[in-house]
Amino acid sequence: MTNENLIHYIHGIADNSMILGQRISELCGHGPNLETDIALTNIALDLIGQTRSYYQYVAELSPKDITEDDVAFLRKEREYKNVLLVEQPNTDFAYVIVRQYFFDVFHYLLLKELEKSKNVNFQAIAKKSLKEVSYHKRFSGDWLKRLGDGTEESKQKTQQAVNDLWVFTDELFHMTKDDQVVADAGFGVDNSTLKSEYYTMVKSLLEECKLLIPEVEYFQKGGKKGIHSEHMGYILSDMQFMQRTYPDMKW
Amino acid sequence: MSHTEKKIFNADQTRSLEQMFDAKIARDEKIEPKDWMPEKYRKTHIRQISQHAHSEIVGMLPEANWISRAPSLRRKVALLAKVQDEAGHGLYLYSACETLGISREELYEQLHSGKAKYSSIFNYPTLTWADMGAIGWLVDGAAIINQVPLCSTSFGPYARAMVRVCKEESFHQRQGYEIMMTLCNGTQEQKDMAQDALNRWWWPALMMLGPTDEQSTHTEQSMIWKLKRKTNDELRQQFIDQTVPQADIIGLNIPDSDLKYNNETGHYDFGEIDWEEFWQVVKGHGMCNKERISARKNAWDNGEWVRDAALAYAEKQAESQDAKQAV
Amino acid sequence: MKKNWPLWEVFVRSKNGLEHRHFGSLHAPDADMALKNARDVYTRRNEGVSIWVVESKNIKASNPDDNGEMFEPATDKAYRHPTFYDLPDDIEHM
Numbered sequence: 162m163t164n165e166n167l168i169h170y171i172h173g174i175a176d177n178s179m180i181l182g183q184r185i186s187e188l189c190g191h192g193p194n195l196e197t198d199i200a201l202t203n204i205a206l207d208l209i210g211q212t213r214s215y216y217q218y219v220a221e222l223s224p225k226d227i228t229e230d231d232v233a234f235l236r237k238e239r240e241y242k243n244v245l246l247v248e249q250p251n252t253d254f255a256y257v258i259v260r261q262y263f264f265d266v267f268h269y270l271l272l273k274e275l276e277k278s279k280n281v282n283f284q285a286i287a288k289k290s291l292k293e294v295s296y297h298k299r300f301s302g303d304w305l306k307r308l309g310d311g312t313e314e315s316k317q318k319t320q321q322a323v324n325d326l327w328v329f330t331d332e333l334f335h336m337t338k339d340d341q342v343v344a345d346a347g348f349g350v351d352n353s354t355l356k357s358e359y360y361t362m363v364k365s366l367l368e369e370c371k372l373l374i375p376e377v378e379y380f381q382k383g384g385k386k387g388i389h390s391e392h393m394g395y396i397l398s399d400m401q402f403m404q405r406t407y408p409d410m411k412w
Numbered sequence: 413m414s415h416t417e418k419k420i421f422n423a424d425q426t427r428s429l430e431q432m433f434d435a436k437i438a439r440d441e442k443i444e445p446k447d448w449m450p451e452k453y454r455k456t457h458i459r460q461i462s463q464h465a466h467s468e469i470v471g472m473l474p475e476a477n478w479i480s481r482a483p484s485l486r487r488k489v490a491l492l493a494k495v496q497d498e499a500g501h502g503l504y505l506y507s508a509c510e511t512l513g514i515s516r517e518e519l520y521e522q523l524h525s526g527k528a529k530y531s532s533i534f535n536y537p538t539l540t541w542a543d544m545g546a547i548g549w550l551v552d553g554a555a556i557i558n559q560v561p562l563c564s565t566s567f568g569p570y571a572r573a574m575v576r577v578c579k580e581e582s583f584h585q586r587q588g589y590e591i592m593m594t595l596c597n598g599t600q601e602q603k604d605m606a607q608d609a610l611n612r613w614w615w616p617a618l619m620m621l622g623p624t625d626e627q628s629t630h631t632e633q634s635m636i637w638k639l640k641r642k643t644n645d646e647l648r649q650q651f652i653d654q655t656v657p658q659a660d661i662i663g664l665n666i667p668d669s670d671l672k673y674n675n676e677t678g679h680y681d682f683g684e685i686d687w688e689e690f691w692q693v694v695k696g697h698g699m700c701n702k703e704r705i706s707a708r709k710n711a712w713d714n715g716e717w718v719r720d721a722a723l724a725y726a727e728k729q730a731e732s733q734d735a736k737q738a739v
Numbered sequence: 740m741k742k743n744w745p746l747w748e749v750f751v752r753s754k755n756g757l758e759h760r761h762f763g764s765l766h767a768p769d770a771d772m773a774l775k776n777a778r779d780v781y782t783r784r785n786e787g788v789s790i791w792v793v794e795s796k797n798i799k800a801s802n803p804d805d806n807g808e809m810f811e812p813a814t815d816k817a818y819r820h821p822t823f824y825d826l827p828d829d830i831e832h833m
Contacts, residue, residue, distance in 0.1 A: 183480060186488070189495050190476035191707065193715025194744070195469070195503045196765055196776040202496040203779050206489055213485050230484045254718045300775060307768070310728065311721025318717070403483035403541060410598055412483035412541065412591075447803045500780055507764045510746065516766065517743050576763070580784070722768035723742055729769065 162346040164222045169242065169339035170349050171222075173385060174271070175215030176243035179233060180393075181264060182208035183400055184251060193254055200300060204261070207293040214286045234404045238397055239387035242337075246329035248384065248392045255308055255315070255322040262301035263326055266362050267333045267355065268294045274350040283348060302366055309370025316371070323367065324375045331380035333359070426450075434636060442568040445511035453637060456630070457567050458512050459528075460639055462519045465505035466530035470523075470704050472498045474538040475547060483541055490587050491544060497584070501577045508569035524709045532690065533616045535698030542595055542602075542609035548588015550610075550617035550655065556585060557651050558621065561641035589658065596662040603663075610659065611667040618682075619690045621648040627687075652680050745794055747773040749781055752789035759791050770794070 185205040192198030216229035223232075246264055251257050272294055275287035308319040334356040336344070343349030364374050383389065398405075403412065430450050436443070443449055472495045479495065482488035506516045522528035533551055538544070559581070562574040595606035622628060622644035634640040642650070652671075659666050670683030693701070744766040750759035762781045767773035773792040781787065801809055817823045826833060 186479045186492055189479055189492060190469075190472040190499070191711040193711070193718040194766065195499050195506075196767060196780060197715075197718075199496055199499050199503070199783075200776065200779040202492055202499070203783070206492055206496075209485060209489050209492070213489075216485070233485055234483075254715065303771065303775070304722075307722045307725040307772075308718070311724045312717065314717050315721030315724075399480040402481040407601065410602060412487055412594060412598075444803070446800065496783075500783070503765060503780060504763055507746075510764070515743065517741075573763070719744060719768070722772065723744065726769035726772075 162342050162348065164224070166339045166342045167348065168219050168222055169337070170343040171215050171219050172240070172242040173337065173340060174275075175212050175219070176241045177247050177264070177268070178208040178215070179212040180241070180243040180396060181247040181260075182206075182212060183396060184247065184249075185257070185261075188251055188257065201257070204297050204300070207290075207297065211286065211290045211293070214289075218282050218286075234401050238389060238393055241384075241389070241393070241397070242387060243384050243389075244329065244332045245381055245384040245390055246326065246333065248390060248396060249326060249329065250392055252322070253318060255318040256326065258301050258304045258308060259319065259322040259326050261297065262305050262366070263330055263363065264333075265294060265298035265301050266359055267330075269298050270355040270359055270362075271350055271352065274355070278349070279347040305366060305372075306370050309367070309372045319370075320372055323372055327375040328377050328379070328381045330359075330363075332382045332385060335382060335385050337385055437566045437637060440564075442571065443566050444568045452633075453567075454512050456633070456637070456639070457570065458509055458514055460634075461505055461509040461512075461567075461570055461573075462514075462522065463529050463531075465502045465509060465519065466523045466528055467534065468498045468502035468505060470530045470534045470708060471551075472502075473704050473707050474534055474536070474700070475544060477538050478541060478544050481541070482544075487544075487591070490583075494548070494584050494587060497580050500580070501573075504573040504576055505570075508567075508573040511569045520708075520712055524705065524712065526696070526705065529694070531620060532693040532698060533613075533620050534704060535693050535701045536612070536616055537699050539612075540605050540609060542592070542605040543613070545588050545591030545595060545606065546609035546613040548584055548586075549592055549658070550588075550613050551620065552581065552584040552588060553655060554617050554620045554651050556581060557647050557654075562639070564638065564641075566638040589662075592664070593662050596664060606662075607664055610664050614667050615685060615689075618648055618651070618685055619687075621651060623687070623690070649679055652682055656680055744768050745796065747777070747792045748795050748798060749773075749777040750791040750793075751777075751781055751787035753786060754788055759789065762786075764795060767792075 182205045185201055185208070189198065189202050189205070192201055212233070213229050216232040219232050220227050220229055246260060249256065249260055269291070272287045272291040275283050276291060278284055278287065305319070308315045310316070334352045336352055340349060340352065344351040367374055384393075403410075429448060433443075433448070433450060433453070443453070475491060475495050475498075479488065479491055482491050506519060509519060510516060519528070523530070538547070556578070559574055559578055563571055563578055565571045565574065592606050592610075595602040625631065625643045625645045628644050631640060631643055656666055656671065656673075668683045670681065672681050673679075674681045692698070696702075745768075746764055747767050747770075748764050749762045751762045752759045762777075765773065765776050765780055767776050770792060773794075774790060777790050777792050782790070
């Protein structure tokens, strides 16, 4: 296992937190009420905080003299390895919650395994993040129940979001070559082993929410290999605006 | 007693109640929500506290405009946390206002319909990253000067909310000043960006402390009720005196050619404020008035089905709980 | 009239050993959400280790108009306080 393998593996985990954190922070000031606005921002803060720990570790591993911000802001679109799910837009609150729940369950299962990594950095980050993510999962799950089993309108909107986002769930369990190398070394997690528990948990909550489990013939994929949806370019043009407009400055 | 006599008697009684009330405040005793209070006290407080709350949540918008573009992860989390605090402060203040018998929804309605006012400074656009620095440094700086005396205002719930707000806000101004300082230690382009932001925000920040004493209508009554401790002009002077040296330290120029330290008074003399601009923005002609209100209104309107869903769910749960207990 | 989320009062224990103290209020659709919202609104800076929420309408409050009969009778019962009792000067702590 080389440092490069390890760096790519970390991108695969950290970029999810980065891009989802970025997405949720777009909502700050625009939530359905103050209480919910504040709660969502807490999730964004947790995710970006986790991102920083991972990127700082990447900067340490890198042969170049770089910082967390170089990792966050100076890569090209193809170098971001987040899954397609997290870059999907904030279409409405149902999308926000369903996207969050679909990701949170995966994130929770991943961290539970990562906590057992042979790598002490991973252990430490996972241990801290797991507490945060357990809360995220509770929050999004509780909201999913309220939206799914609330009013007719909320049910319909939530079902729509479930249908539209379901196709992005399978990618969570894909393994790149780097992932495999790092997992084999006992540092990383073999995501494919999380799949059955994931779908058991998600399906049981959808049933409890009286939502239908979509049947799809084809799942979307690509983000983990750096092939993103059209949304990604816009996310990055916002996120990297300062670095692109004013290169090489400190802020 | 005749009808007229009765009226006079009631009026006398109210007057003496009011005198007792004012005396209680003068003794530094607090007024709590269920205590007797003159109707005017209630109305004034609803107006001022809700205006304050509206300013917090409208004030989230110009800064939220830069969260997705914040130039480092450290800056991003700090800005997010700051804007989130503003939501929290809005919430504390709406809660304080609600103790006076008006609901948050009614207060929103007043904001969305344009009936209620909020601090005009938030109708100015945030054009560069340096504006995040300028807002934290100047706008929060001016806000703190307004807010600290309110921690000991007469209405208990307002005073308690302000204690919490002031405690939490202590990092906001530092956050802004640090952004400015970093820019001033950077490239020429960054220094120019900082100076440009100061040029644009300086005067609106001075206006934030309110119309001149001659023009201010509520001051005297507000002093008695401890909604105000110092006049607008005194607060403005205090703000200028404390801010000018801060600008000097980081090498920025206050955009006022008349600004000069007066050895006799020990204060800075300063130039004429463009009150015409102030009143135009108050009237709704600022660059972003419409945008700010429509952003608030959209968030509320688009959230309606969400809030309804949660209530419907809660009712269903309560019913099934009752049904279980009945068995 | 349109129904809105009810108001809840939030009580937070800052650390073990201290009592729950009234921190403020918020709106929430139910108790479970009220607890979560209270966590996010009132303990962002590590202010608490335990939270209580109670729907505001369930609080029965005394009426300030009754303060005379409620509280004033307790003001002249000085014998409930230690300073009421005389002690010889030699005794420093009791």
